Amino acid sequence: MMLMIMMMKKMRTAARFRSQLWSLKMPSLCHRSFAAISTYKAVIFDMYGVLIPSPVKLATVFEQQNSVPLGTLGKAIRTGGEVNVWKRFMRGEIGAEEFVEAFGRQCSEIAGCPVPIGSFLSDLTSGPMTRPLPIMMEALLCTRSRGLKTAVLSNNFLQLNGDPFLPLDHSLFDVIVESCREGLSKPDPRIYHLCLNRLGVSAHEAVFLDDLELNVKAAAQLGMHAIKVGDLAVSVKELEGVLGIPLSGIVPGPGSAPRATKLPMDQLTQYLRKALHLSDKADPVAVQQLSPSQSNSLYHLTTGGRHLLLRKQQKASRAMETEYRLLKALNGSGIPVPEIIDLCEDPSVLGAPFLLMEVCLGRMYSDPSLPGLTPGDRRALYQAMQHTLCQIHCLDTRAVGLEDYGEPVDYMGLQVQWWTQQYRDSETPPIPAMERLIQWLPLHLPKHQRTTQIHGSFRLENLVFHPEKPEVVAVMDWGRSRLGDPLTDLTFSCMAHCLPQDNPLLTGISDRGLVQLGIPTVEEVMGQYCSSMGLEEGVPDWNFYMAFHLFCLASSHQGESKSTIAGQTGYGRLAEQVADLAWDFATKEGFRIFNAMLRSPHAVTSPLKGQVAE
Template sequence: MCIFVKVAKSTVKMAQLSRGALLWRSMKPLLHRHVSVVWASTYKAVIFDMFGVLIPSPLAKATEWEEKNDVPHGTIGRAIRTGGDGNSWKKYMRGEQGPEEFVQTFSQDCSRIVGFKVHIGSFHSALTSGSMTQPLSAMMEAVQGVRAEGLKTAVLSNNFLLPGGNSFLPLDPSLFDVIIESCKVGMCKPDPRIYLLCADRLGVLPQEAVFLDDLCFNVEAAERVGMHGIVVKDPISAVKELEQVLNMSLSGFVTGTRSVRSSQQLPVDRLAQYLDKAIQVPHSHFDSAYLLTCGGSHLVLKKKPNTESLRKECRLLKGLKGVGVPVPDVLAQCEVASVLDTPFYLTSYSQGHIFNNPFLPGLAPDRKRSIYETMVQTLCQIHRVDLKTTGLEDLREPGRLQVKRWAQQYKASTSQPSPAMNRLIDWLLLHLPQQQRTTLLHGDYRLDNLLFDSEKSVVRAVLGWGLSTVGDPIVDLACSCMSLYETCNPASQPGNELALNGVPSAEEMFELYSRTMGLESIPNWQFYMSFSFFRQAVILQSNHANSLNGAGSTCQMEAMAELAWHFATKEGFRIFNAMPRAAGPGNSVRQWAFVCVLLCTTVGDQETDLVCSTQ
């Protein structure tokens, strides 16, 4: 829920920023299901009509057209209502007529009503141009807010086909789990079957869905099948009613945020006093980020577990800002615990877009490649930072990939260590590559830790510096490639699947990095991928241990354990299995078989036969 507090005649609105790390993205659906229990919400989905809800109403456009063309007011409305389910409008909505036939027959319907010849061709064109192509901002904010809180969203629209066979859909389809269009399913609202079809495709019961439409009889039909209906008279009032029904704040949604959970609320009175003194007002986790809206301006508040980590991160951001790396401006830092019970700092807020899906759906192939190229180039910019010039050479003592430290963290987080993980640790320590360079490391360099410009392939801010250190830069590069594997079908070759989507493969990412940094090649890059998945498995296991101590729900605990072993075994095994066999001595085959065994939780007959056949 959002909290409001007066600060120097300004209002502070608080929302919590979503974390962009692998763990957060993987756990997101489960966390949201947990949240719905906290709020005791019975709803799992919100279904939106398109015309009159997400985009302007065609009836308003009809009135405008009638006035402009000297057609009696209400003619189009009467033609839509006359003739029942067999009239031209309904046939067009069900996909039984194409655009040309509809213009002809609907013109005849209107002509009969007014007693003179009317041609509605220009009205049909007006339905798909101008303001009709601009989604209503208040409703689109609500859609994003609903999704951020873990509920499913759908479009249920009486819609029509355009010349060429495509439907008129001026919306971002990635914002909706299901899109039901009358022209594609052969039935229209208020037919009860279309509501039930939408609920079925969403995987919810009708009683678990809220439906919004601008026409009363469509809402009444939804209510008859069990949905909660909201009649949209105007978007702002409808959003307020939806907020009351769902018991969550949706207006003023900012990308990458969600409502603050009751267990994570900030003591805003003390915060307000601090803000009033620290700055001029015009992302139970210590390391959490919050978005503050102060008098129309946005600030980001970042909580840190201790003063040491606070000073380190602020010094890092200030140093990087001085050499042109795109990072937020640090506005203030508070080391005393009397304000929020934990140290925190404030930064500027930058508008932009964070890509959570590595496939970048909805973007052209050229734009996808450009985004990934920019991602690699920005990483190279970070790795070129002069540690002495920026005063960051003592950020942390360099280590040999710190495998031992991660291994110790893993063993401390479990009372029953996995034999597969223990063997993997032994293998990593045995195959540590010779470190070629020492640079600044981001520590969690991923696509969803980059804030891109909304229009161009330009990084406006690099986020998520909590794991930053100095060390082998290839660790960052391997981390940036993890999502290219985790989103692929485990039975497929990642490179092939990515190529079909216009996204560069991990091999191409390594090649681009090598060219940009002037390197001939990156030896043992498969080791770095293995280490990255191992490190993530340790993080997941640590969170699993915390949940066992009461820090998470049973559902979260089970998911964390499953994800930990998924990345430590299945993903690791698939990566090694997909890699080409290294050229060299005959024992390379034996080594690959050994690696496969190391990365399996259990060794089945097939793997055992493989090992025996290569000895």
């Protein structure tokens, strides 16, 4: 009886803990490789005033230098409605020579003096107007690196040679729509629809940027998220907030030194030209540093029209060589993995080994509630996630040469030992719940462990989904993969189901109303997996696995706390509270075992096999 009372007290303590833990807003220790949390599929850029300088400022300078009354050109552009000379020039209805003559005559009448429009047109296609704006081009590169489509939608004109003026790298855009080629100009709704149709997206899946209010309003009325561009830095920040991805870190251009990177660019450029068989005239390398960790630094590279990921090893180990072998073996196995280009172990290039792989363009999500999607779309993505996990666990390791990959014997026992040692190595003040778990976990290891290939960190934000279909196109972050207990992958993928949304370590969905969102419950996830894998016994040790995962999280957080911010009691307290939650699951496992002694072995049909609900 005393034992039961103590167990009930522990559960009440853990319940109080849930209401307090997440108020500690600590930085996440779970570093992301890269992610796109955007529900949008495309970003549409105006050219003038967005990607290149605004002609409005140029017109002011032109008027001042040529003694033309200020505002003359602006008045001529606004006079006469849709049939005025400027609008007809933008729609390609008249050529450059006719425009110079007619628009010059109109401006001269307004100004009361000759206006050399030929000189203005020359200025409009030379000098600063030919140089893209770095801050917006950097945002464009970051946008494309995350798998979003990009387009230019510009009111543009034909030059004297008959070509449009477009001083941009055409390869950076999926679609280019110019008024002078289409016979339509903004804010006519038809040209917006034309651009959307060519991109293959609906209006609510697109973000539009323009520096003119009337064009922005027209886009918004069609259902696009429209951003009025004034201050470029402010507009990029707004776009960053809308897309949910960082839009800085890439610095394009020859000889530029990428911010926040320590890469020797000359050596890297030489290596890439050789590895990718590029000519010496290939585009310069653009670099964006993504989220670093203690063991690896990840970079996004763009060169020769290709998007690449480079992961540089920080700590001495054979992990990178092992992962290279794994991904090479999985290529062609049916399991979606990124295409590996090379493992470079030559220290003269970057000073440490690194992996080079292709970027898998698609959708990535760091919020497991999948904001912005329909309930049906959410369910479909979670089902695709489980299908991919089953693919990994069904892999014939002998067929791909991975039968000796990792430790297949007593996987969970070895994992408990390893994480216990990690905790001991970084231990600060003793944590009572961790001490109890260190004693409890080895005594409650699952009796029946299967051995398959496992991912080791399988969760939603390590997956890249097809841009349009509910299909996983790449599984990322294979650094912890080995032969082991597949139920560690399955239960780890459900961690978000057990944690609230504002959890500072892992974003959860336990308080989000899964039925309304269309997200499968834990029971449904387990049921789908067990049905696909033929597991009639379900997952009877589910609480053990959850206690184990939280024990690992506390150990890892304790280690990071000691190495980076020693002495800050808030961090130590957070590790202690995570350990308390782990012990809560251990307590529930004790109730499960006790209850199982009192019931028929065939009384429970749930995949969780008698788990005690919270």
